[in-house]
Amino acid sequence: MNKVELLKKLLNSSRGNLFALEIPTTKENENEIQDLIRVLETEKRIKLRENVQREYSVYLQGILKYASE
Template structure:
């Protein structure tokens, strides 16, 4: 998974500006990669994360997608 595919997944799981999704993970490395990608998207100003919950087999993300004109 890369930043673009993660952002598309968040956009597809959104209602208006809000998104809520669970991303399956297989290993701890997957979990770390997802956290890195989310933090990159936050630092770029594309999303605002409200909740990130580590579950047994997935990572739950909830937040706001920021729409900006580039």
């Protein structure tokens, strides 16, 4: 997964500018997803409100600041 794919998933799971998404993960790509989230936050495209690590998934909740399709 790259940041464009993650941003598209966030756009598809959003209502207005709020999003909530649960991404199935493995131990290998769990850190990759965390890095992509940090990149999107530093680019000021999203503001993460909640990040919950579950056994086989990551739950993300936040605000889309600006994302063009």
